[in-house]
Amino acid sequence: MIKLYQEGVYLLNGTEIATTGEEAARQAGKAVCREEAAKGTIAYQILKAHNTSDNMEELRIRFDEMASHDITFVGIIQTARASGLERFPIPYVLTNCHNSLCAVGGTINEDDHVFGLTCAKRYGGVYVPPHQAVIHQYAREKMAACGKMILGSDSHTRYGALGTMAVGEGGPELVKQLLRKTYDIKMPQVVAVYLEGEPARGVGPQDVALAIIGATFGNGYVNNKVMEFVGPGVGKLSADFRIGIDVMTTETTCLSSIWKTDEIIREFYEIHGREEAYRQLDCDPVTYYDGMVYVDLSRIKPMLAMPFHPSNVYTIEEVVRNPREILAEVEKKAKISLDKEVDYSLQEKIVNGKLYVDQGIIAGCAGGGFENICAAADILKDRYTGADEFGLSVYPASTPIYTELVKNGAIATLMQAGAIVKTAFCGPCFGAGDTPANNGFSIRHTTRNFPNREGSKLQNGQISSVALMDARSIAATAANQGYLTAATDLDVEYRGVKYHFDSRIYDNRVFDSKGKADDTVEIRFGPNIKDWPQMPALPQNLLLKVVSEIHDPVTTTDELIPSGETSSYRSNPLRLAEFALSRKDPAYVGRAKEVQLAQKALEAGEDPAKALEEVGPVLCRIRETFGEDAAADLGIGSTIFAVKPGDGSAREQAASCQKVLGGWANIANGYATKRYRSNLINWGMLPFLTEESHEALTFKNGDYLYIPDIRDCVREKKETVKGFVIGEACREIELKLGELTDTEREIIQKGCLINYYRG
Template sequence: MITLHDGGVYLVNGTSFIEDNAQAAAAIQAETGLSITKEEAAKNTIAYGILAEHNISGNMEKLKIKFDKLTSHDITFVGIIQTARASGLEKFPVPYVLTNCHNSLCAVGGTINEDDHMFGLSCAKKYGGVYVPPHQAVIHQYAREMLAGGGKMILGSDSHTRYGALGTMAMGEGGPELVKQLLNKTYDINMPGVVGVYLTGKPQRGVGPQDVALAIIGAVFANGYVNNKVMEFVGPGVSGLSADFRIGVDVMTTETTCLSSIWQTDDAIREFYEIHGRREDYKELNPGQAAYYDGMIEVDLDKVKPMIAMPFHPSNTYTIEELNQNLMDILEDCEKKARVSLDGAVEFSLKDKVRNGKLYVDQGIIAGCAGGGFENICDAADILKGASIGADEFTLSVYPASMPIYMELVKNGAAASLMATGAVLKTAFCGPCFGAGDTPGNNGFSIRHSTRNFPNREGSKLQSGQIASVALMDARSIAATAANQGYLTAATDLDVEYTSPKYHFDSRIYENRVFDSKGEADPSQEVRFGPNIKDWPAMSELPEHMVLKLVSEIHDPVTTTDELIPSGETSSYRSNPLGLAEFTLSRKDPAYVGRAKEIQKAQKALEAGTCPIDAVEELGPVMAAINQTFPEKGFGEKKEPGLLGIGSAIFAVKPGDGSAREQAASCQKVLGGWANIANEYATKRYRSNLINWGMLPFLIPEGELPFANGDYIFIPDIRKAVEEKKSEVAAYVVKDGALQEFTLGMGELTEDERTIILKGCLINYYKG
C-alpha cells in the first residue's frame, strides 16, 4: 500500500525511479539522453519552480518569499490585524480574505464573537480586504473556490492551508508571519526538501480521500519522513482521481508535519477552475524530465482500504478490517496510549463500546475543509439512500463546506436523501474540527471526516472530569456505519450504486453576500471594536542576563498546540490576549498559569524600579547564589533598565504539533514567558511563533535534563549571545545554593529572527 524509499530518488519521464547513487547520472543519461547533476535535477521539481518565482532573495538556499494572497479566519484575524496596526499597517498590500467559520456560534460568550466579525468587516473596508460572513464557507473551501491559482502561493493563519491539488503552494503559519506580509516583508526559510508522493492505480469503490490520507500519515508521521518538507504528488495515479478526491488527500498533508504540498495538474483541475468561472487561473504543472526528490513515497491506490485513525492522533491508523478482526487488542492498546496523552486525569475506556463483538460508535460527523466536499457528501447520500440511522444513541451531522455546495446538494436531492435518514445538515462551520459543536456525551466515541482527533478536539474538558474521543474516517465509511445504525462498518462492505452527480457552482451566493473591496482601501472607515478586543500588553526587550523559572515540565513524546492553548470555548477570547492567557496549558498543566503569573511579579517589579525579591521572596537565595558565582554582574546594586530579566519557561520533549495558532506562544509571552526548552520542535511554524513573540527556542539533547519543574535557571550574557550569533549558550541551574552549568542550543536563526528576539517581539521590531 505505502512504500518509503530510504534515500534520494530521481523521477525520470514521470514514470520511473533511479536511486541516488554513484551510477545515477549514467542511468539517467542512458534513459533520457540528459547529462544532469543532482543540483540541476532538484530544480526540476514543481515545488522548486514555484518557490523560485516567489523568492526575492536572489539565493535559492535562503528564501525570502512574497505570497500572492493571504487568508485568515475569525479566531486569528483580530490578533493579526491588531499586531499589524500596532506596527504601522496602512493598507493590505495583497488580497487578504477574512472568513468567519470558527467563531460562528455567536451565542457562546455573549456578543464577543459577533464583535470580532464586525471588526473584520470594518477592517476589510478600511484596509482593502475581503470579508466572508459566518456560515457562508469554511476558510479553505472559499480559498479553493475563489483564491487558488496555478503556480501561485497563499499564506494562511490556519495549519490546514493546503491548496496543492489545485496547483497552489499554500502554507499555514502563525499570525506574525501574515503580519510580515501585510507590512511588505518576507517569509524567510531555508530551501525545504521536496519529497515525491508517487501515486499508481485507482481506489476501490468505497475508498475515499481520507482513507488514502490516513494511510500516508500512518506511514510517515512518527519517522519524520516529510517533516518541514514539501510533498509533491506525481505519477500515473493522479489522473484517475477527481479534483475533490485530490483536495481531500491534500488537506490532510498538514498532519504529516510537512511544510506544504503541490500536485501535478491536468484536465480535472482545469475543469475545476472552469466550473468556478476562473478558467484563467489554471496552469499545467509537471516535474521536469529528470527531477530529484529528497525522498519518495510510493502509494498503490489499488491496495488502500478503508482506514480509521484511533484516538488520539491522525497517525494512530489501522484498516477498519484490521480493527474489526483484532478489536479488543487494538482497543486495549489505544487505552494504554490514552493514559499517556491524558496524564491519568480521567478514566477513559473504549472496550465498553463493544456490543455483541462489534464496535458501536455514538456519533458520526462529516464536516469542514476535509469532509465537507461535494463528492464526499454525495457518496454518503448514495450509501444512506433509503436507510435509517436509527433511534438509539448514534447521531449523524453533515456540514457542507460552503453555501454553494449546500445549494447544489439541495438541487440534486442529496440533502433530502440525507435528511430522510435522520441525519442533520448544518451550515459551513469548522467547530467539529476543534471542539465547538457536536460534543458527545461523557466517554462518547465519535467518528469524523475532519482533520484532527487530538484530545479535547471533540469539546470535552478534562479539568471537569469530562472525556470523549474522536476517530478519523472517510465520509463513505461513516455513512456505511450510519446505515448500520452505529456499528463500525467499512464502505467497501456495502454494495452501493454511486451516482457521481456533476457539480455546478453558483457564484450568486458570494456575489450577494461577501464584501469584496476589490483591493480598494477606505482610510475614512472607522475600525469597529467590541469590549473583548484588547491591545497587546507592552513587552520588554531581551535583557542582558536572564533568570528563568521552569514552571511546566512535559514529557509526552509530542505536545500539541491544543495542549498549549486549548481550542473550543477558549476561541471566544482569541481577541483578548490576557483573557485567553488564563487558559494556557489548562488541560495539560492546570497549575501553569498560577506559577507563571507568580514569577512574572518579579519582572514587573524590575520594570517598576523596585526589588524583585520583595515581589517574589523565593528569589532571595537564588539571587544570592548567582551573585556569589557572578559578583561582577552586580545584581542588586545596578538599576540599569534591561540588565536583568526574570520570567518563566516550559520544557516539553517535542512541542508544537498541530494548529498554526500563534496563541500557543503569545499566551506564554503575556504571562511572562521568555523561553521554551525542547529536545526538538514539532513544526517550523510553532518555533517561528515563539521567535515572533520574542521567546527563545532553546534546545537540549534528549536525555540531558539537569533541571526539574520549579527550578531556576540563570543565563548570563544572553543578549550578547544572540547579538554575536552564538548557536549555544552557557546556562546554570540553581541547586542547593550553588550553580550547575549546562548548555542550551538555539538552532539556526536568521538576522531578522535575532533582531525580533532582541527587540522582545515582532511588534517592537516594527516599531523600531
Template sequence: MIKLYDNGVYLVNGSEIVEDNAQALDAVLAKTGKKVTKEEAAKGTMAYGILEAHNTSGNMENLQIKFDKLTSHDITFVGIIQTARASGLEKFPVPYVLTNCHNSLCAVGGTINEDDHMFGLTCAKKYGGMYVPPHQAVIHQFAREMLAGGGKMLLGSDSHTRYGALGTMAMGEGGPELVKQLLNRTYDIPMPGVVAVYLTGKPNKGVGPQDVALAIIGAVFGNGYVNNKVMEFVGDGVANLSADFRIGIDVMTTETTCLSSIWTTDDKIKDFYDIHKRPQDFKELKPDAVAYYDGMVYVDLSKIKPMIAMPFHPSNVYTIDELNANLMDILDDVEKKALVSLDNNKVKYTLKDKVHNGRLYVEQGVIAGCAGGGFENICDAADILRGKYIGADEFSLSVYPSSQPVFMELVKNGRIADLMETGATIRSAFCGPCFGAGDVPPNNGLSIRHSTRNFPNREGSKVTSGQIASVALMDARSIAATAANKGYLTSAENVDVDFTKPKYFFDSTIYENRVYNGVGKPDSDVEIKFGPNIKDWPAMSALTDDIVIKVVSEIHDPVTTTDELIPSGETSSFRSNPLGLAEFTLSRKDPEYVGRAKAVAKAEKARVAGEDIFTACPEVKDVFEKINAKFDVKPENTQIGSMIYAVKPGDGSAREQAASCQKVLGGFANIAKEYATKRYRSNLINWGMLPFIYDEDELPFKNGDYIFVKDIKKSVEDKIDTIKAYVVGDEMKEFELHLGKLTDAEREIIVKGCLINYYRSQM
C-alpha cells in the same frame, strides 16, 4: 500499500523512478540521453519552480518569499490586524481574505464573537480586503473556490492551508508571519527539501480521500519522513482521482508535519477552474523531464483499504477490517497509549465498553469542514444512506457542507433531502466539530469524523473536569456505512452501493451578493469597530544581557500539541483578548501553570516599572543571592520570567496563541528536545521567546527550578549556538542549551522582545 524510499530518487519523464546511488546518473543518462547533476535535477521539481518565482533574496538556499494572497479566520485575524496596526499598517498590500467560520455560532462570551466579525468587516473596508460573513464558507473551501491559482503561493493563519491539488503552494503559519506580509516583509526560510509522493493505480470502490490520507500519515508521521519538507504529488495514479478526491488527500498533508504540498495538474483541475468561473487561474504543472527528490512515498492506491485513525492522533491508523478482526487487542493498545496523553489517572478511560456483541459501537458520526464537507464526499455518503435510517438510539449523524455554494447544489440535486430522511442533521458551513465548538460528544463517547484531527480534548471534553471523549478519523463513506448500520463500525467496502457521481454546478451569485470585496480599495476614513473584548497586546520588555527563567511546567509526553498548549473550543471566543485568553493556557494539561507563571511575572513587571523586585516576588531574592555567589548580576538589569519544558511541542494548529499566551504571562523561553513543527518554533521567535533545544534524555532541571543564562543577548546577537546555562541551587549546576539556526531578523526580533517591538523600532 505504501513504500518509503531509503534514499533520494530521480523521477524521469514523470513516471520512471531511479533511486539515488552510485549508478543513478548513468541510468538517467541512458533513459534520457541527457547528462545532469543532482543539483540541476533538484531544480526540476514543481516546488522549486514556484519557490524560485516567489523568492526575492536572489539566493535559492535562503528564501525570502512574498505570497500572492493571504487568508485568515475569525479566531486569528483580530490578533493579526492588531499586531500589524501596532507595527504601522496602512493598507493591505496583497489580497487578504477574512473568513468567519470558527466563531460562527456566537454561543460563548456574550456579544464578543460578532464584535470580532464587525471588527473584520470594518478592517476589510479600511485597509482594502475581502470579508466573508459567518456560515458562507469554511476558510479553505472559500480559498479553493475563489483564491487558488496555478503556480501561485498563498499564506494562511490556519495550519490546514493546503491547496496543492489546485496547483497552489499554500502554507499555514502563525499570525506574525502574515503580519510580515502585511508590512511588505518576507517569509524567510531555508530552501526546503522536496519529497515525491508517487501515486499509482486506482482506489477501490468505497475508498475515499481520507483513507488515502490516513494511510500516508501513518507511514510518515512517526519517522519524520516529510517533516518541514514539501510533498510533491506525481505519478500515473493522480489522473485516476477527481479534483475533490485530490483536495481531500491534500488538506490532510498538514498532519504529516510537512511544510507544504503541490500536485501535478491536468484537465480535471482545468475543469475545476472552469466550473468556478476562473479559467485564467489554471496552470498546467508537472516536474521537468528529470527531477530529483529527497525521498519518495510510493502509494499503490489499489491497495488502500478503508482506514480509521484511533485516538489520539491521526497517525494512530489501522484498516477498519484490521480493527474489527482484532478488536479487543487494538482497543487495549489504544487505551495504553491514551494513558500518556491523559496523565494516567485524571480520568477513567476505556474503549472496550464500546464493544457490543463483538462489534464496535460509536455514539456519533460527523462529516464536516475543509476535509469532509466537500461535494463529492457528501454525495457518496448520501448514496450509501439512501433508503436507510440511522436509528433512534445513541448514534447521531451530522453533516456540514463546506460552503453555501456546495450546500445549495446538494439541495438542488436532492442529496440533502436524502440525508435528512435517514435521520441525519444538516448544519451550515462551520469548522466547529474540528476544534471542539460544535457537536461535542457525550462523556466517554466515541465519535467518528471525517475532519482533520483527533487530539486529546480537541472535540470539547475537559480532562481537568473529569470529562473525556474520543474521536476516531474516518472517511465520509465509511461513516455513512456505519450510520447505515446504526452506529456499528462498518467499512464502506462492505456495503452494496451505486455511486451516482452527480455533476457539480457552482453558483457564484451567493458570494457576489453577500461577500464584501474591497481588495485594492482601502478607505482610510472608515472607523474600525471595536468590542469590549478586543484588546491591544500588552507591552513586552526587550531581552537583557542575562536572563533568569523559572521552569513552571514540565511535559514529558512524546508530542505536545498546540491544543494542549492553548485549548481549542470555547477558548476561541476570547482570542481577541490576549490577557483573557492567556488564562486558559495549558488549562487541560497543567492547570497550575497560569498561577505559577503569573507569580514569576510579578518580578518582571516590578523590574520594568522600576519597583522592588524582591517585594513583588520574594523567592527570587534567594535566587539572585546564589547567582551572585558566582557572577556579578544586577536584578534590575536582568529579565526574569518563566518557561516550559516539553519533549516535542507544537504539533497541530498554526495558532500563534500557543506561544503568545505564554509570553503575555511572562514566558521568555521554551526548552525542548525538538520542535514538532516549523510554525510553532516561528511563533515562539516572533513573540520574542527563546526556542532552546536540550537534546539529552535526562534533564538537569525540574519543575520549579530557576535557570540562569549568562550573556544571552550577546549569544543571540553573535550567532552563538551552544549556550551555557545554570540550574540555580545550592550549587550552580552548569549545562548546555542550543538555539538552532536563526535568521538575522529572527535574532533581532528576540532581542527586541517581540515582532511588534521590532517593527516599532524601525518606524
C-alpha cells in the same frame, strides 16, 4: 501499499523511478546532474517565481494572497496596526467559520465579525460572512490558481491539488506580509508522493490521507518539507478526491504541498468560472527528489485513525475483526497523553463483539466537500441511522456546495435517513460544535483527533474520543446504525453527479473591496478586543523559573492553548492567557504569574524579592557565584520544558499566551513544527534546545535557571548558550538556539515582532 525510499530518487518523464544518478542517466540517455535535476520540481519553479532574494538557498517569499478566519484575523490585524499598517498590500480574505455560532461569550464573536468587516473596508480586503464558507473551501473556489502562493493563518492552508503552493503559519508571519516584508526560510527539501493505481469503490480521500500520515508522521519523513504529488495515479483521481488528500498533508508536519495539474483541474476552474486560473504544472523530464512516498492506490483500504492522533492508523477491517485487542492498544497509548487524569476505557464500546460508535460527523475543509457528501447520501439512500444513541451531522463546506446538494436531492436523502445537515462551520474540528458526551466515541471526517480537542476536560473528569474516518465509511457505519462498517462492505450505486457552482451566492453576500482601501471607515471594536500588552526587550541576563514540565512524546498546540470555548477570547490576549496549558497543567498560569510579579517589580525599579520572596536567595546565590554585575540588566521570567512541542494548529496563541504571562523561552528536545518555533521567535521567546534526555534532565519543575549574557549570545550568533541551575551548587547546563536568521535574532532582542517594527 506505501513504501518510503530512504534516499533521494530521480523521476523520468513523470513515471519512471531511478534510485541513482547512473540509473537515471541510462534511462534518460544523457548525463544527469543532480543539482540541476532538483530544479525540475514544481515546488522549485513556484518558489523561484516568488523569491525576492537572489539566493535560492535562502528564500525571501512574497505571497500572492492571504486568508484568515475569525479566531486569527483580529490578533493579526491588531499586531499589524501596532506595527504601522496602512492598507492591505495584497488580497487578504477574512472568513468567519470558527466562531460563527456566536453562542459563547455574549456579543464577543459577532463583535469580532464586525471588526473584520470594518477592517476589510478600511484596509482593502475581502470579508466572507458567517456560514458562507469554511476558510479553505472559499480559498479553493475563489482564490487558488496554478502557480500561485497563498499564506493562511490556519495550519490546513493547503491548496496544492489545485496547483497552488499554500502555507499555514502563525499570525506574525501574515503580519510581515501585511507590512510588505517577506517569509524567510531555507530552501525546503522536496519529497515526491508517487501515486499509482486507482482506489477501490468505497475508498475515499481520507483513507489515502490516513495511510500516508501513518507512514510518515512518526519518522518525520516529510517534516518541514514540500510534498509533491506525481505519478500516473494522480490522473485517476477527481479534483475533490485530490483536495481531500491534500488538506490532510498538514498532519504529516510537511511545510506545504503541490500536485501536478491536468484537464481534471482545468475543469475544476471552468466549473468555478475561473478558467484563466489554470495552467499545466508538471515536473521536468528528469527531476530529482529528496525522497519518495510510493503509494499504490489500489491497495488502500478503508482506514481509521484511532485516538489520539491522525497517525494512529488501522484498517477498519482489522478493527472490526479484532476490536478488543486494538482498543487495548489504543487505551495503552492514550495513558501517555491523559496523564492518568481520568479512567479511560473503550472496551464498553464493544457490543455483541462489534464496535459501536456514538456519533458521526462529516464536516469542514476535509469532509465537507461535494463528492464526499454525495457519496454519503448514495450510501444512505433507502437506509436509516436508527433511533438509538448514534447520530450523524453533516456540514457542507460552503453555501454553494449546500445549494447544489439541495438541488440534486442529497440533502433530502441524508435527512430522511436521520442525519442533521448544518451550515458551513469548522466547529466540530476543534471542539465548538457536536461535542460528544462523556465517554463518547465519535467518528469524523475532519482533520484532527488530538486529546481534549473535541471538548473533553480532564480536570472535570470529562473524556471523549474521536477517530478519523472517510465520509463513505462514516455513512456506511450510519447505515449500520452505529456499528463500525467499511464502505467497501456495502453494495452501493454511486451516482457520480456533476457539480455546478453558483457564483451569485458569493456575489450577493461577500464584501469585496477589490483592493481599494477607504481610510474614512472607522474600525469597530467590541469590548473584548484588546491591544497587546507592552513587552520588554531581551535583557543581557535572564533568570528563568521552570513552571511546567511535559514529558509526552509530542505536545500539541491544543494542549498549550485549548480550543473550543477559549476561541471566543482569541481577541483578548490577557483573558485568553488564563487558559494556557489549562488542560495539560492547570497550575501553570498561577506559577507563571507569580514569576511575572518579580519582573514587574524590576521594571518599576523595586526589589523583585518583595514581589516574590523566593527570588531573593536565588539572586544572592547568583551574585555570590558570578559577581555583583551578574544580576544587573536582568530579566526574570518563566519557561516550560516539553519534549517536542508544537504539533497541530498554526495558532500563534500557543506561544503568545506564554509571553503575555511573562514567558521568555521554551526548552525542548525538538520542535514538532516550524510554525510553532516561528511563533515563539515572533513573540520574542528563545527556542532553546537541550540534548539532555527528558528522563534525565538536570533541571526540574520549580528550578531557577540563570542564563548570563544571553543578549550577546543572540547578537553574536553563538550556537551554544551556557546556563546554570541555581541551587546550593550552581550546575552548568548547555542549551542551543538552533538556526536563526538575522531578522529572527533582531526580533528576539527587541522582545517581539511588534517592538521590532516599531523600531
